[in-house]
Every structure is written in structure tokens, then in C-alpha cells.
Amino acid sequence: MTSEDDITRTADRLSAALGAAADLMVVPDAPALRAERHFKPAKGWLLPLTAAASVVVIALVAVFVTHQASPARTPGGTQAAAQAPLPEFYMTASYASTGPNDLYFQVRRTAGGAVTDSMSISAAHLGWGGYLTAAAGDRDFYFAHYPYCTKAATVTTFSRITITSSGRISSFTAVGRPVPGMVTDFAVSPDGSRMAYNALAAGCPSGPGTLPAMTGDIQIMNLSTGATRTWQNTAAQTRTTAVSALSWAADGRTLVIDEDSLGGGRSEPTVYRLDTASSGGSLQGDSTTLLRQNSSCSTCVSLAVAGPGDSITALESQTGGQHPRVLVVSIPAAAGSPRTVLYREPDDSANPVLTGSMGLFADPSGQWVMLWPTGGVSSPQHHPIVPAAGWISGGRLHSLPGAATVFPQGIAW
Amino acid sequence: MKPSTYRDGGLDEVFRLHWAELVRLAAFILSDRGAAEDVVQDVFMRVHRRGDPMRGDPQYYLRAAVINGCRTTLRRWRLIRRHAEQQERASPCPPLTAEEAAMLSEDRRRVLAALASLPPRRREVLVLRFYLELSEAEIATTLGISPGTVKSTAARGLAAMARELRETS
Numbered sequence: 126m127t128s129e130d131d132i133t134r135t136a137d138r139l140s141a142a143l144g145a146a147a148d149l150m151v152v153p154d155a156p157a158l159r160a161e162r163h164f165k166p167a168k169g170w171l172l173p174l175t176a177a178a179s180v181v182v183i184a185l186v187a188v189f190v191t192h193q194a195s196p197a198r199t200p201g202g203t204q205a206a207a208q209a210p211l212p213e214f215y216m217t218a219s220y221a222s223t224g225p226n227d228l229y230f231q232v233r234r235t236a237g238g239a240v241t242d243s244m245s246i247s248a249a250h251l252g253w254g255g256y257l258t259a260a261a262g263d264r265d266f267y268f269a270h271y272p273y274c275t276k277a278a279t280v281t282t283f284s285r286i287t288i289t290s291s292g293r294i295s296s297f298t299a300v301g302r303p304v305p306g307m308v309t310d311f312a313v314s315p316d317g318s319r320m321a322y323n324a325l326a327a328g329c330p331s332g333p334g335t336l337p338a339m340t341g342d343i344q345i346m347n348l349s350t351g352a353t354r355t356w357q358n359t360a361a362q363t364r365t366t367a368v369s370a371l372s373w374a375a376d377g378r379t380l381v382i383d384e385d386s387l388g389g390g391r392s393e394p395t396v397y398r399l400d401t402a403s404s405g406g407s408l409q410g411d412s413t414t415l416l417r418q419n420s421s422c423s424t425c426v427s428l429a430v431a432g433p434g435d436s437i438t439a440l441e442s443q444t445g446g447q448h449p450r451v452l453v454v455s456i457p458a459a460a461g462s463p464r465t466v467l468y469r470e471p472d473d474s475a476n477p478v479l480t481g482s483m484g485l486f487a488d489p490s491g492q493w494v495m496l497w498p499t500g501g502v503s504s505p506q507h508h509p510i511v512p513a514a515g516w517i518s519g520g521r522l523h524s525l526p527g528a529a530t531v532f533p534q535g536i537a538w
Numbered sequence: 539m540k541p542s543t544y545r546d547g548g549l550d551e552v553f554r555l556h557w558a559e560l561v562r563l564a565a566f567i568l569s570d571r572g573a574a575e576d577v578v579q580d581v582f583m584r585v586h587r588r589g590d591p592m593r594g595d596p597q598y599y600l601r602a603a604v605i606n607g608c609r610t611t612l613r614r615w616r617l618i619r620r621h622a623e624q625q626e627r628a629s630p631c632p633p634l635t636a637e638e639a640a641m642l643s644e645d646r647r648r649v650l651a652a653l654a655s656l657p658p659r660r661r662e663v664l665v666l667r668f669y670l671e672l673s674e675a676e677i678a679t680t681l682g683i684s685p686g687t688v689k690s691t692a693a694r695g696l697a698a699m700a701r702e703l704r705e706t707s
Binding site for chain 1: 553554557558559561562565566571575633634638641642643645646649650653664665668669671693696697699700701703704
């Protein structure tokens with residue numbers, strides 16, 4: 126007699142076996158479909174005419190493509206950037222029901238939201254949340270993790286999950302060198318060769334309300350060699366600073382750093398654009414300041430990440446109505462250039478978004494951004510706000526199917 | 539399966555997009571990679587020669603045509619008793635080659651072997667369900683059977699596999 130459990134277990138095993146076998150199965154390229162088609166031999170005098178026509182067509186196509194990719198058509202960017210395709214997959218990381226020391230990853234299709242694969246790892250904790258990032262190409266995802274707070278000094282390790290073109294997980298490997306302390310944010314360069322991070326030197330907080338010393342320093346590690354360069358945050362000598370977000374521009378050289386100065390009242394963000402070509406030094410010395418905001422703002426930046434070209438994309442909250450409204454804007458690097466509103470939460474939204482707990486996640490091209498509830502949103506009563514999660518295009522929030530079932534600690538695409 | 543671009547990109551584009559996935563689908567049903575490629579290529583060549591017989595979503599047409607091609611191949615194998623000889627020569631974990639099978643865990647090899655031992659109809663339903671992740675309704679449309687038959691065939695197939703796996707463990 127076969128029990129219901131047996132059937133379910135067999136179904137799971139079959140699904141996993143077929144997925145793994147499909148990934149291993151090397152299928153040769155499709156053969157020429159038109160092998161049987163018969164063509165009449167071309168006449169000799171047609172050749173020069175065909176060549177001349179080809180040149181004209183190529184020139185016209187080049188002019189058309191140049192026009193399509195002109196800076197004027199790239200909102201927020203001052204450099205021409207080809208339209209990157211919408212990422213085909215995104216990955217979420219959440220805590221398993223067994224507790225905060227087990228991480229559960231899901232790969233989902235952007236279109237349709239189907240889960241294409243999942244995996245879990247034990248004795249790993251994402252820490253303060255959001256430490257999942259992707260390299261360009263939509264196949265390599267990285268995350269930083271350490272054992273759940275034990276009040277002892279911790280070491281943060283980094284791992285990479287690679288997926289196939291069908292969204293199956295094909296490998297899970299450690300990358301780079303472990304870092305002493307707790308990494309508070311990190312980002313992997315679009316080509317997957319370097320990782321920028323900020324770490325707290327001490328271990329877990331020693332008790333409620335206490336935090337390890339923050340430095341605001343930025344480290345960049347070469348993931349092949351483990352060699353690390355450091356940019357010291359000189360501003361941290363006079364005020365308490367914390368890195369809120371790190372993101373690489375699509376050029377793979379510029380790092381956008383969103384930093385908060387902490388103190389009483391509201392936080393005061395500063396957004397830097399760090400040129401990482403040097404061997405390290407002073408964060409302020411090697412950076413340009415893109416944005417600085419004091420606590421009297423009425424439209425306040427809560428998070429900023431690298432956008433297309435040299436722009437940044439910022440999540441803002443606009444006060445004045447019944448509750449703060451979420452705005453996502455593109456801010457050009459050039460001073461005085463107009464901002465572009467990419468998305469504004471409708472005034473009549475039935476489920477207002479909790480601005481303070483929203484995350485903004487850009488793909489490595491900076492052209493696609495996702496809005497998603499993050500830290501602090503982990504209880505069932507917050508379910509109604511989840512449909513507000515989605516990706517932004519054409520002024521609209523395109524909801525991601527299946528979002529209601531996931532409260533990710535990390536998300537990347 | 540990726541969204542079809544048949545209407546926009548023509549048959550070449552459909553062929554390029556779906557070739558690998560259809561070959562894998564056929565390979566899981568036939569347990570023979572070479573024969574799977576032949577079946578899929580035959581399907582496309584037939585479509586190509588006839589012009590445009592695909593109506594509606596080409597994915598359904600192509601999956602159904604590939605499965606029909608697999609059935610024809612299996613019937614031919616039964617007639618000439620070639621299948622048994624092929625099985626002897628084949629990898630211990632069809633349709634993977636011995637090298638590919640070596641990279642698979644023992645448990646997954648046993649699961650694939652149990653799948654290969656099922657009657658063709660059960661194998662078709664389970665591959666469509668657990669490889670292409672089609673719904674019962676989609677499988678019913680593809681195979682031209684009722685959703686109820688899909689459900690019962692899948693349940694019997696899984697039960698048979700569970701028994702087989704229990705016996706070989």
C-alpha cells in the first residue's frame with residue numbers, strides 16, 4: 126500500500142531529478158531548419174547590387190539604433206545606455222519555519238511568478254536584511270551570511286548561487302574570503318569580480334539597544350584573490366554613520382554609497398559616488414557627493430541606489446496627506462538637472478505602503494527597479510501591503526505574482 | 539517554456555527557442571537522446587514543409603506533436619524489438635549519458651530509472667507535470683485527454699514509482 130506521504134515524497138524527488146537531469150543534459154545546437162529548402166542560383170549581376178543594398182540597409186539601421194539609444198531617451202542618465210532586458214528571474218531569501226538560523230531561497234520568474242527552484246541552508250542568517258545581490262546576466266546571485274547572533278565575535282562569509290537559463294539552481298559555492306565581524310551591506314560588481322561591503326568590527330550586539338561601533342568604512346574585495354582595499358570614512362570621526370545601501374553603477378567602476386548619519390530625531394542621508402579605480406584611501410576624497418539632506422526635508426530620501434548611467438534612483442516619502450506617499454525618482458548626477466518621477470503611489474491607494482519598511486532593488490544595469498517591503502515586515506498582519514511589491518515601468522508598479530507568499534529578508538534580480 | 543514568438547519571429551525563431559526543451563521532453567519519454575532529437579527535428583520539418591499548420595499557441599501544438607512522435611517511435615521500437623537492445627547499450631540512467639549520469643546523485647539516478655520503467659502514457663503525464671510544470675488542464679489539452687484521466691494517471695504513475703523505489707532501496 127502506498128501512502129499519501131510516499132506519493133508526495135516521490136513527486137518531490139521526481140521534480141528534483143528531472144530538473145537536475147535536464148540541467149546536465151547537453152543538447153546540441155538546433156540543426157539548420159532550412160536544410161531542405163531549395164534556392165534558385167543567384168544571377169551574377171545581382172551580387173554587386175545586393176552588396177550595395179546591404180550597405181545602405183546597415184547604415185540606416187545604425188542611424189536608427191543610435192537615435193533610439195540617444196541620451197534624450199534615457200531618463201535620468203546623461204550617458205547613452207542601451208535598454209537592458211527585464212531580468213527573467215529574481216531570487217528571494219527568507220527564514221525557514223525552523224527559525225532564523227535557516228535560510229530558504231526561491232528562484233522565481235518575473236513573468237508569472239512561478240517558483241523555478243528553491244534551496245535552504247542551515248546555520249546561516251542574513252543579519253540585518255537585504256544582503257542578497259545579483260551580478261549582470263541574471264544568473265549569479267550572492268549573499269552574505271553568518272550564524273544567528275550568539276553575542277560572540279562573528280565572521281561573515283559570502284556565497285554564490287548560480288541558476289541555469291531555466292531557473293534551476295545549478296551551483297552553490299563560497300566566494301571571496303570570510304570577513305571578521307558583521308557585514309551590514311554589500312554589493313557585487315556587475316561582472317561578478319569584486320564585492321563592496323561595510324562591516325561592523327565587533328560581533329553581535331551585547332544586549333538590547335546596543336550596537337557595535339560603526340565606522341562607515343567601505344571595503345572592496347577582489348573575489349578571485351581575496352585582496353581588499355579600504356576607503357576610510359573621515360566623516361565618521363565626528364558623527365555616527367551607518368551605510369544604508371551599496372550599489373554598483375553599470376560601468377562596474379563607480380560605487381554608490383547611501384549613508385545615514387545617526388543621532389536624535391530623523392536621520393540625515395548622504396549619497397556618495399565613489400570612484401573605485403584607486404588603491405583605497407579616503408571615502409570623501411575619492412567621492413563626489415550626489416545628495417545631502419537635512420532633517421527638515423518634506424520629501425525625504427529613505428534609500429538611494431545606482432541608476433542608469435551616472436544617475437541615482439531614490440525611494441522618497443512625501444509627507445502632507447493622510448499618510449506619507451512613496452515616490453521613486455531618478456536623480457541625474459549633474460547639479461540642477463531635473464528629476465524624473467518613475468513611480469508615485471496613488472493617492473487613493475487602498476493599501477498604503479509603509480514607507481519606512483520598503484526596499485528598493487535595482488538590477489545591475491540600474492534600469493529596472495523593484496519596490497518591496499523589507500525589514501520589520503514579518504508578521505501576517507502585514508499581508509495586505511504585499512501586493513504593493515513589484516517592478517516599476519512606465520509610471521506603474523507591476524505586481525509580481527506569488528509575492529504574497531514570501532516575506533523576503535533579501536531579494537535580488 | 540519561454541513565451542513563443544512564432545507570430546513575430548517566424549518558425550526559425552520558434553525552432554531556436556524551443557528546440558532544447560522539446561528534445562529534453564522527448565528524451566525523458568523515450569529514454570534515448572538521439573531518437574529524441576530525431577523526433578523533434580521531424581516535427582519541425584513537417585511544420586516547415588506544410589507551411590503554417592499551427593493554430594493558436596504553438597507551444598501546445600509542438601508539445602503534442604513531439605509526444606505523438608515519441609509514441610510512433612515507441613511503437614516502431616516495439617515492432618522491431620530495438621528498444622530492448624538499445625536499453626542494454628544505454629547509460630544506467632536514461633536518457634543521460636554515462637558521464638552525465640555520474641554527476642547525478644544515486645537517489646536521482648534511481649528516480650529517473652523508475653520513471654523510465656513506467657508505461658509510456660504515465661511517463662508522458664509525469665514528465666509534462668514535473669519537468670514542464672504544466673497544470674492538469676494544460677496536460678489534458680496537450681494529450682487530448684480529460685483532466686480526470688490526467689489526475690488518475692499521474693497518481694498511478696507516482697504510486698508505481700514509489701513502489702519501485704521502495705523495492706530497490
